[in-house]
Amino acid sequence: MATEDNQQKKLSTEPYKGVRDFYPQDMQIERYIFDTMSRVTESFGYSEYSASILEPTELYQSKTNDEIVNEQTYTFTDRGGREVTLRPEMTPTLARMVAGKRHDLTFPLRWYSIPNVFRYERPQRGRVREHWQLNADLFGVSELDAEVEIISLASSLMKAFGAEDNDFEIRMSDRSILTSIFEELKTSEEVQAKVMRLLDKRAKIDDFDTQLKAILGEQSESFVEKLESTSSSSNLELVLSQLKNLGVTNAVIDTSIVRGFDYYTGVVFEVFDTSSENNRSLFGGGRYDNLLSLFGGDKIPAVGFGMGDVTIRDFLETHDLLPPYNARTELFLCTLTQSAKEYAQKLAQALREQDINVEVALSDKKVGDQIKIANKKGIPFVICIGEDEIKNESFTIKHLESGEEKTLKEDAVADYIFSKI
Amino acid sequence: MATEDNQQKKLSTEPYKGVRDFYPQDMQIERYIFDTMSRVTESFGYSEYSASILEPTELYQSKTNDEIVNEQTYTFTDRGGREVTLRPEMTPTLARMVAGKRHDLTFPLRWYSIPNVFRYERPQRGRVREHWQLNADLFGVSELDAEVEIISLASSLMKAFGAEDNDFEIRMSDRSILTSIFEELKTSEEVQAKVMRLLDKRAKIDDFDTQLKAILGEQSESFVEKLESTSSSSNLELVLSQLKNLGVTNAVIDTSIVRGFDYYTGVVFEVFDTSSENNRSLFGGGRYDNLLSLFGGDKIPAVGFGMGDVTIRDFLETHDLLPPYNARTELFLCTLTQSAKEYAQKLAQALREQDINVEVALSDKKVGDQIKIANKKGIPFVICIGEDEIKNESFTIKHLESGEEKTLKEDAVADYIFSKI
Numbered sequence: 001m002a003t004e005d006n007q008q009k010k011l012s013t014e015p016y017k018g019v020r021d022f023y024p025q026d027m028q029i030e031r032y033i034f035d036t037m038s039r040v041t042e043s044f045g046y047s048e049y050s051a052s053i054l055e056p057t058e059l060y061q062s063k064t065n066d067e068i069v070n071e072q073t074y075t076f077t078d079r080g081g082r083e084v085t086l087r088p089e090m091t092p093t094l095a096r097m098v099a100g101k102r103h104d105l106t107f108p109l110r111w112y113s114i115p116n117v118f119r120y121e122r123p124q125r126g127r128v129r130e131h132w133q134l135n136a137d138l139f140g141v142s143e144l145d146a147e148v149e150i151i152s153l154a155s156s157l158m159k160a161f162g163a164e165d166n167d168f169e170i171r172m173s174d175r176s177i178l179t180s181i182f183e184e185l186k187t188s189e190e191v192q193a194k195v196m197r198l199l200d201k202r203a204k205i206d207d208f209d210t211q212l213k214a215i216l217g218e219q220s221e222s223f224v225e226k227l228e229s230t231s232s233s234s235n236l237e238l239v240l241s242q243l244k245n246l247g248v249t250n251a252v253i254d255t256s257i258v259r260g261f262d263y264y265t266g267v268v269f270e271v272f273d274t275s276s277e278n279n280r281s282l283f284g285g286g287r288y289d290n291l292l293s294l295f296g297g298d299k300i301p302a303v304g305f306g307m308g309d310v311t312i313r314d315f316l317e318t319h320d321l322l323p324p325y326n327a328r329t330e331l332f333l334c335t336l337t338q339s340a341k342e343y344a345q346k347l348a349q350a351l352r353e354q355d356i357n358v359e360v361a362l363s364d365k366k367v368g369d370q371i372k373i374a375n376k377k378g379i380p381f382v383i384c385i386g387e388d389e390i391k392n393e394s395f396t397i398k399h400l401e402s403g404e405e406k407t408l409k410e411d412a413v414a415d416y417i418f419s420k421i
Numbered sequence: 422m423a424t425e426d427n428q429q430k431k432l433s434t435e436p437y438k439g440v441r442d443f444y445p446q447d448m449q450i451e452r453y454i455f456d457t458m459s460r461v462t463e464s465f466g467y468s469e470y471s472a473s474i475l476e477p478t479e480l481y482q483s484k485t486n487d488e489i490v491n492e493q494t495y496t497f498t499d500r501g502g503r504e505v506t507l508r509p510e511m512t513p514t515l516a517r518m519v520a521g522k523r524h525d526l527t528f529p530l531r532w533y534s535i536p537n538v539f540r541y542e543r544p545q546r547g548r549v550r551e552h553w554q555l556n557a558d559l560f561g562v563s564e565l566d567a568e569v570e571i572i573s574l575a576s577s578l579m580k581a582f583g584a585e586d587n588d589f590e591i592r593m594s595d596r597s598i599l600t601s602i603f604e605e606l607k608t609s610e611e612v613q614a615k616v617m618r619l620l621d622k623r624a625k626i627d628d629f630d631t632q633l634k635a636i637l638g639e640q641s642e643s644f645v646e647k648l649e650s651t652s653s654s655s656n657l658e659l660v661l662s663q664l665k666n667l668g669v670t671n672a673v674i675d676t677s678i679v680r681g682f683d684y685y686t687g688v689v690f691e692v693f694d695t696s697s698e699n700n701r702s703l704f705g706g707g708r709y710d711n712l713l714s715l716f717g718g719d720k721i722p723a724v725g726f727g728m729g730d731v732t733i734r735d736f737l738e739t740h741d742l743l744p745p746y747n748a749r750t751e752l753f754l755c756t757l758t759q760s761a762k763e764y765a766q767k768l769a770q771a772l773r774e775q776d777i778n779v780e781v782a783l784s785d786k787k788v789g790d791q792i793k794i795a796n797k798k799g800i801p802f803v804i805c806i807g808e809d810e811i812k813n814e815s816f817t818i819k820h821l822e823s824g825e826e827k828t829l830k831e832d833a834v835a836d837y838i839f840s841k842i
Binding site for chain 2: 010016020021023028040049054059071097100140141348356364
């Protein structure tokens, strides 16, 4: 069979373009990022939820961002003729779930999830077609306390990852500043969305003025004037002062911050890396009080943010904050004979019940080569099992790094390992 | 804006057909299942890996199961003209990853992952279009020690979920029994695959004999005769005796076990629920020594299994083994005034740094109603913050279930909670 297979065209070992394989070393970093996200977010009283990556396409057709929906989603027709989209972001799913059980849920509601989300775009640094993203959202609080809590959570996350205050900056703005200008100028909703999208990419383009004029015509000068003369709002001042009170000293007001999604209604914020090597927006969020009304029923006020694994990993790399690789396995059992393998599996079983992670050597390699494997895998302790050990029920445990050895009875092995790690 | 939205067609709050939303109570069960899977599998020395759900379609066209690939995958063309499939199972991805770095990896290799996998099929009990599945695989061991370890891991998982020996049964067979019969009968590979698929669904169909005759013609009687006269193999006897040695007493040999995938080459097994309410196969696996040669290079022996979240959850429900819901938040801070809210956020921050999960009341509800919220969410402890507490820096902590109260200074709160939980 194998011969026939080898004659066939070989299959490629490359993943699909623009997505990542996570070999154990990379997965340990992902796991560290996810665990830190969960731990800190739960410490604020947030509960985890989740959902499928598959959503009816219509969920995105109202209020996300036209560019994303029309050009960057993975959308297809299923075998039953339904239009399906791989979620490009989590907020519409979250809004759907909260709206669906609004009468059974206890508000204020604090929820989080770490979903994978999909965008069809040209792969480049920090831009992959699938990434994971912490979403933390607080529903049912219309006061600014919600913004303060959400931004303080964002700050606590950065610190839990090892960032110092001067490694990042939280820039806040207020969509209501734009809303009042739009009201004054009687700008239509459609034109508002275009202007916001243009503002969101202002830093990345050279011809902002020309493009703005193409959208707003004669009003463009007056729009810029009004925007530049508004450097703050009372909401922003209040949030800033409460954040300072909580020890968040690296928050600033910056009215050029817009955020790409149409659904924001109030305070918005973005967290920036301050290092010169990686000076860019890491993640952000804001208030979106109207989104749930798309599903019918009253509005439910909401504030939240999304924090992606790729940008955080880049940040951790830039600031040398990645944790070292640590094997999760504590003990490696070398085996000298077939009966030693069987005995070792039994010993391993007893130690696993005492919460020690144990790998049993099942190869027929020489002892020296077996120990090399343990070393390569970063497993700290080794016990070799031969006929003597089986007869005496006594084992010499070796700490590979220090070379220290100790001979122990079975029931003392777990405690010894715990005392050393 | 909200008024205009309400006039639009309301969006549905239903998820896409055949997939699940995980509200926090359901998510806690998923989390329990995933954490148990990780903990037990890591105790055997397995390292976590992961990959994208998106795979090039060609990955599945060689060796999975034609019925699944042609009728049950989610396959579509991306915006760049590539054929993409949402993985229907993890093994091809795993094989691709191991083959891709075969020269850098240290064998034997023990890897696990808990991916979501997709199948387009009619939703029914235990069959959804997206489910999560522990995959644990051991590469590089051609001896039966690998089967023994993998099956003993499967057994340890069941026991970690609270199952007793008589709640489940491990039924083992050996593909090599079929292989020798096929060799004797000179059956073509294509016909072999058809026969195996038929055998796999034997228990579910009435016209097995007719269907077999349609495939094997005159040879069908002789095939059945040979199969029924073979009740075991030396490999099975060896695995069985080693498992008994390890205390796995509920393994049996049952040559009617086949498994649905074409790539198995040796011992295969399925774990069955023994309860009369849920008497069915829960999960299974086996040896697949040839799969990696699809990617070129030498064969790499492999044994593994997949354990799905839906069937395990059904099993836990049937046997009353689901864990009770426990709030992850330990303390709820009631707030009587605006300044109390701000003070409470600061107190919460200090307690979170001591590993207490704290929710701050941000609503303007009365104290009694705030405490009701804490109760409804299952949060065990409450402290109410008013002007007196702020002035005296002294807090009365109440255990909601017992009604017990104690007045403490800030620095004693965390220790008090730890002592009670």
